[in-house]
Amino acid sequence: MRKTKYILFVLTIILCLGVAFSTSAAGQLTAKQMMINRLQSADLIPAGDINKTSSGTAYYQIKTLSGALAATVEPLTKLAGADLQLDYKLDSPGNKMALDYIVNYDGGKYSGGMFIDNSKFILTTEILSLLNNVQGGLIPAGQEMPSYVYMDNPAYANMWTNMSNGQYIPPEIKELMLFFAEAVPEKYFAVSLTNQRVSFALDQDGFEDVTLAALNKVANEKERFAALVADYVATAGGQQQAADVIRDEIMNSIEQSVNDGSYPDTAAEVKDMMAGIVTLKELKYEAPIISPGQHSFNMTLDLGGGLEFSGELVVKADFTSGKDLMDGTYTVDVKANAGAQNLSVTGLMRGEFNQTGISSQSNDTIKVNVQDYSTGTTMLDLLIEGKAEAAADKNIQVSIPVLTPANSMDLMQMLENPPTTPNASTTPTVILNGAPVIFDVDPYIVQLENGGRTLVPLRALAEALGCEVGWVAPDQINIVRGDKTINMFVNRPVYSVNGVEKQLDAPPSIRGDRTMVPLRFVAEELGCTVHYDGGTNTVIIYSN
Structure with a gap:
């Protein structure tokens, strides 16, 4: 079990590295060093005022919902035709954000607001009526509720700083990715001066090789690794004071597993642990040496492979990226078969996006189809479409509700001590x-x-x-x-x-x-x- 735990953690980070590399462009030195240098400065979107003061809208609608599950299983039976509209205002230098929502669901209209004020997340309680419709009994009939519920999370303080600086990859995550990037052997990177391109590529053998290298780096540099993970977990959870405790627990766990022989540190162990879980057919990222330029990312994973479950995940992205622009398309294609249930599942998510430092637009589509191939029955056919746009606004004004003991309640306290029913x-x-x-x-x-x-x-x-x-x-x-x-x-x-x-x-x-x-x-x-x-x-x- 311990071996599986370490393998899955490292696999996740390595696959994330492929995505992270796809946000960077090369600069100098070896191909590997080019990638690492750019990862140190990479972020998912262009920097600009849109990260600081902006407003935007998003709209999502369930265009199609049919099949045996949609006709018989709640809340699916109520979701047909549902839609969601979001309107937000952002003032990250002022540590404030407000979001209004309107949901049309099961013949009813629900609207409310969400707010972030410094480290406090605030919700108007209309959302509880919606949740009660989705899952009846959450709110007893006639129960008196305050106007707002809230929760405090000190981690939001770092979020505002990162957003103001245009850093959408948290520094703690970036440092953890750099740790694993250092472990990747040079042979999996390539550079072509003729084509002015740099690339990173893996197949299954390479995936196993990189995973073993990463595991060995964790064992050899357990103090650094434990500190990086502890810093991320403590910061993300708003528990910075717990970082030392988390670090010590991670180090002790690594030391114990190494000493008792349960730590996976051989090629055979890595291969054995991956068998029946994941097979990487392709992971390839190409980027221009000089930014801006055209980027491409392709990944194909086989999942499972036995009679009970098998599947395939294909991710593709093509985009132009630079300091002031990111423009392109992506697709995520999923196929799966659950033999014991006689079910086949296909899913597709695709979209196009354009973002500069002052504006952004995107369009997205999600399709899911579930078939019972033993009877030819369509169990679920789902289509969701969405679009969003935003623009920088230096004069943005974000209104945050004034909370009082009479009009609000701490969400954690409310969950522990629900309001009485009048x-x-x-x-x-x-x-x-x-x-x-x-x-x-x-x-x-x-x-x-x-x-x-x-x-x-x-x-x-x-x-x-x-x-x-x-x-x-x-x-x-x-x-x-x-x-x-x-x-x-x-x-x-x-x-x-x-x-x-x-x-x-x-x-x-x-x-x-x-x-x-x-x-x-x-x-x-x-x-x-x-x-x-x-x-x-x-x-x-x-x-x-």
Whole structure:
């Protein structure tokens, strides 16, 4: 088991090296040193303002969903036609990011927000309603939830620095890749001065050779290796203070496995451990010596190979890359057979991308098909399409909600101690000019630091008050009565009245497919008088 653990870890890193090399261009010295030099400065995307202050959108839609599984297995039965829209704003120098989402799923619309503020990740709790629809019972009926949940992760501090500097490969990962790159024998690199190209290539024999070299390097430099892994794990997990403990555990594990003979350190052991797991048919990357230029990456892996499971993974990418541009296409093709289940699976992910320091565009397609070849039945046929674009914006403004003990809860604490389920009396009754207002979605109360706020379905309230209601995608609500126009925004603590911007402490939200708004706020802005009878949990409104 220990041998398998080390083999799988090293295999993952070596395959990642192929991808990492595909982001670099050569510079000088030997072919291997060219690759290593460029890996030290390589990042996945061009540097520029888009990494610092920018905004963008993304849209994904399930275009096709059919087959026996789609017709009988939840939540697949509800996913047909579902779509997701994302709108984000980034201010990495200010350590802030905001993302609004709208999900159409199973006939309902769900919208909410996600925010990162320094080391804090914040979610509006509308997403819990969506998750409850996908997996019923997560939220008991009538359970009172705060407006926001959050979790703190000190690792985000490094993320902001890396993004501001255009470093999308974390330094800890880059150092670990360099460690393994140093172990790769020179013979697997080549340079052609005639064609001005440098390349890195492996087949299965080479893969086994490189894996053995990497394992020997780990054993011979266990202190350095343990420090690199510990630094990455501790930083990524926001537990930098635990780095020494993690390092010591890794070193002790290596020493113990070497001493008891379980560490794989011979060619025969490596070959035996790979048998039946993976066979590398091809791994080849070519790049120009002088950047920018055309790059190509090709990898073909055979997986498994026995009667129970066999498969093939093919990855291809062709792109032009330089300091200011990355433009190209990619495909990931998967084929698999599960003999015991009589199933064959084919999958395809492909896309095209273009990114500069100030803008980016991409289009992606995912296809999955599952067949029961014993009966000829299509079990699943899935097609997802997506597109995204972004642009730098030096004047970007990112709004982060103000969290209080009354309107938010630590996500970890909430999972350990879920909020209690209120009784039916917590659903308020609304009376307008002496007559009850009937809502198709129950009103609910959000507790804030300075008291509770009753949220009700907008359209029913507006119609009862004689207003006209309009919706402007993706998140704007327009309420018009007479000469007064109120503009509100889902999950945003700002609104305007006849063009004058104001603040509110309980923003509109989406529950199911209904837009919920703060009752007192809307009624009073429209000139109504509002009273609350705590004894009967009744909101009484008189219109003027």
